[in-house]
Amino acid sequence: MKLYFAPMTCSLSPHIVLRELGLPFELVRVNNQSKRTADGRDFREINPKGYVAALVLDNGEVLTEGPAIVQYFADRVPGNSLAPANGTWERSRLQELLNFITSEIHGGCTPLLNADIPEPTKDIFRQKLFKRLDYLNKQLIDKDYLLNAFGVADAYLFTVLKWLPFFNIDVNDWKALGTFMARIEARPSVQAAIAAEEATQPV
Template sequence: MKLYFAPMTCSLSPHIVLRELDLPFELIRVDNKTKRTADGLDFLSINPKGYVAALMLENGSVLTEGPALVQYLADQVPGNTLAPANGTWERVRLQEWLNFISTEIHSGCAPLFNADIPPPTQAIFKAKLFKRLDYLSQALAKQDYLMGRFGLADIYLFTVLSWLPLFNIEIDDWPVLASFMARIAARPSVRAAMAAEAA
């Protein structure tokens, strides 16, 4: 498998999952500005949507969209603890969390990457995001991980929350979330993925 990634993007999530599951993969950097891959290809020919992550399978098929990618990867290793089995109520709960993170946190951060948005407008986006962070803080005050034990939703949430310093948002304003981030950051798979992407 080939994982196409760019640093400080949501591709960190499937990257961590690949390492957690000890699956073999090749990591290929994408320049988000030029849309060229490190091995000289036009990334748009791999993913016409133009953004990472993209996972190319051995048969040449390409899978995109973080929540789909991480669930596909988890299903490649039967019995792992990152995701409940397909078809179970717990798997539906996982999908609920992944969708919340995708639509409310990930998409909630997206406008903040645009430096051209005036500060009053950015404040509106931040206020909405802060409400979602308050909700997450309440959920994680009851247990260390979103579903009770470490899994896919935690990996995705960690990835997206790691962008907050870019927007001058202090995670320490939510001590429960700061503790969550420290717990996830201490995992060997997370340290290895972040080091590989920084290289």
Template sequence: MKLYFSPGACSLSPHIVARELGIEIDLDKTDTKTKRTAAGDDFLAINPKGYVPALQLDDGSVLTEGPAIVQYLADSKPGAGLAPANGTIERYRLQEMLGYINSEIHKSYSPLFYDATPAETRTERLAYLKKRYALIEQRLAGREYLFDRFSVADAYLFVVTNWARGVKLDLSEFPNLLEFQKRVAARPAVQAAMKAEGLVK
């Protein structure tokens, strides 16, 4: 399999999951502005949506959207426990959390990455993110992870929350979240993925 990624982007989430599972994947760094991959391919021909992550499967087909990719990877090695079994209420709870991270946190960061975003929009998005993180803070009270053990949702939350410093989002009022970030960052698979993407030495 091959993962098309951009360093530190949301594609880091499936990268972490693959390493947690011990799945060997090829990495192809992708410039989402020029739409070219490090291998010289036209990324739009691979994923017409034009953004990462995209996972090329062994049969040549391509799977997109981070929440779908991480579940696909987790289901390939169910014994690792990164996602509950399909059809269980626990799996639907995981999907519920992935949906929340995707729509309420991940996408709320998007306007903050652009210099042209008006100041009032930036202020509103920062305030909105704090409201969304307040629920995560409550969820993490007395917990190491979002559920009883590390899951694909934790990888996703960790990755998007890493963007906070770059957009000047102060998370100091969320001590449980900050401890969560440290805990996940210390995992060997997370360190390996971040090193492979040039994010840490």
């Protein structure tokens, strides 16, 4: 299968999960501006929504949306600890978390990346994001991971919190979040994923 990615974007989350699970995959870089891919295609033909991540299976099926992709990966490896079993209460808890990260943190960062939004408006979004970070910080005060063990939600949260320096936000202002970031960054899968993305050529 092929994972279409762009460096330093949300596609890092499924990339980390692939490495954690030891699943075989090919990484294909996408230019998020031109929409050209490293394997010579127009990315919009693969994902008409035009954004990474996109997963192309060997049978040609395409899966998009980070939270769906990481759960698909976890479900391919029975008994792994990255996601609770489908249909369990714990799995609903994971989905609650993934939805929170995607809508409140990932979605909350999007306006801060937009050069056309004036600073006073960005401040409104920044304050809202701070409330969400306060919440996550409380969740992590006495825990190493969002659920019982490292899992797909941690990979996703790590990925989106990596953007904070671009908005001049210091994650260490939230002590538990700062510790969480260092803990996740130290994982071999995370180191390997970041290094592999950096080693690809621009498209």
